[in-house]
Amino acid sequence: MSNWVIEKRPRLSQLTTLLSGPRLESFTMTNSPTRNEFSMHRWSELFIPTLREAPADAEVASHKFLVRAGYIRQLAAGIYSYLFLGNRSFNKIIGIVREEMDKIGQEFYLPALHPRELWEASGRWSVMGDALFRLKDRKGADLCLGMTEEEVMTDIARKELRSYKQLPQIWYQIQSKFRDEPRPKAGLLRVRQFMMKDSYSFDIDAAGLDVSYQKHYDAYRRIFDRCGLKYMIVEALSGAMGGSESHEFVVCTPAGEDLIVSCEKCNYAANMEKATSRLAAVEDLAPERDGKPLEVHTPGQKTIEDVARFLGVSPKNKIKTLALIVNEVDTKTGKPKARDLVVLLRGDHQLNEAKLSTALAGKESRPMQEDEIKQVFHSPAGFLGPLGLSNVAKTKNGVFGEGVILLVDKALEGRANLISGANKADYHLKNVTPGRDFEPTEYADLRSVNGGEECPNCGAPLRIDTAVEIGHIFKLGYKYSESMGARVLDRNGKEVTPIMGSYGIGIERILTAAVEQNNDENGFWLSPTVAPFEIVVTPTNVKDEKLMSTALKIARQLEKAGIDVLLDDRDERPGVKFKDADLVGIPFRVTVGKKVTEGTVEIVQRSTREIHDASIDAVAEYCQKLLRPAR
RNA sequence: CGGGGAGUGGCUCAGCCUGGUAGAGCACCUGGUUCGGGACCAGGGGGUCGGAGGUUCAAAUCCUCUCUCCCCGACCA
Known part of the structure; x- marks a missing residue:
């Protein structure tokens, strides 16, 4: 018998002996x-268990190949088991993350099961809606499965941190996270249970936060470099509540769900929620007659394109009027109340909901229903415009006053002789000039960038790609420390609120992105650093x-x-x-x-x-x- | 939640329209021949046809309800 047979691994019975014996430590895997x-x-x-054929329900490359290669098996929608190869690769990725994170912070291991009270303290019990997995214990007490751990980390901070001398702190953990996604998809790309490295920084002031943020920025670069990924770092939305800076680490792939705007010349890159562009100048129409708003008959012309064609003008000279309802909370009674919102955009532009949300300080909005439109505009949809709106809100110190909120995109600021609906069936208005014929509550950046527009930095054309988000860092500010009551004494014995940052890495997304990036018809290849x-x-x-x-x-x-x-x-x-x-x-x-x-x-x-x-x-x-x- | 599609052996699928008691390829087991890009021959094992109810002498097939999965949209610090 050849010697390789003799040296086979021990059978299960021998294994048991080995594992219970003193040689346990030498049998690590x-x-x-x-x-x-x-x-x-x-x-x-x-x-x-490799498969010759991909499962019928797999669409994207990473899903097909990870299943075919025996890395993963599906248990339910958005829930996967990691088999031997998958787990090995996973552990290597986690190893790299841990090594780099240990250079800047300290690892914890926190519960995945959280009490309701904690999430109510931060306000997220209601904010997160259906995305939060909720359950009850035998006593009927409400619990949830953590999506992130701001609450738990901040809870530790508020109970333990007392002095500026204890700051700064960077705490991190690598843990399963849960999100009840409305639609899990694309294999490991969008799942309901996933592994995440999340870290949180606590600093005495903004300058300290800058340092913690930069440490993460650098650590993330080392992590993704070591994983062998080709990635981009893009500016991202920091959230409506107090955040000031945020970056996403993304990998471009057609399977991705994020839209990334980047400059072909300079290093400008941002996600669609944040990106801006320089617009080429548009020639305004010449005023007609006395230059005052002028009704024109436009029978049955409802869409921007219809009207532009009918009148022989470009959509760029048209105002797009969107009728929305904002959900607000009455400051006096604390009850929810609906408020009318009108948004104006250039005819060829698209509303960016993230930017709108920012302009509304995080409040949610929805399109008006047909009867609501009638009530506010006294006109059917298709012929709406800003003129004739009664009681438009004014802004005082950045706060909206009473009335209809009229938000106008900056692309319309300074324009003249535009065409808008006349708030009258089958009629539009010519010669509409913002600032003269109507006064907006506020001008704001509300539109989405289109491919080919000019880079805000250098003027070169912008391109748009789809990408997978693999990491996200951002300056949280005081949102959690404030609402949950974390306080320390500063140098002068004065009580101050620590400023926080929060930083995440999706472990399976690193694997998924790597597979998306490196595959051919026969399979995929990983960097030796993360390959099983x-x-x-x-x-x-x-x-x-x-x-x-x-x-x-x-x-x-x-x-x-x-x-x-x-x-x-x-x-x-x-x-x-x-x-x-x-x-x-x-x-x-x-x-x-x-x-x-x-x-x-x-x-x-x-x-x-x-x-x-x-x-x-x-x-x-x-x-x-x-x-x-x-x- | 809205729209579309699919559930038949481990995988990919046929059978359903027109009811008669389940099939192919791959995978698996045994024996043999093979051995540099998913071999061949012979034999064999394995299926509550997603679930429940109904129609019928008889249901994978027809009807009703339901569950699950996938895709598009809505949604998504």
């Missing part, structure tokens, strides 16, 4: 250079003792060199083994085949398909050289 013979990873003994194994050693025929002993020898050499190696010792035809090796994401393959008689084996790079011949004794050295750039 991680990538350890001191691994013993027992821990050699042999494909024939592992559970790596760095090298797979593939003897083409396991019944050939010469091949098999050589393969085993090489695998041992590689392990001794500290390389994470998988030995494909299955009694399968070479084609099957090659196909599987191509599929499962391992970046290098050592093929032990017919060239062994000449004393060489092949080293195949999965990404490029480059083949290098190496002499059997020099394989380890060669592989180390290949792996070095990634490590």
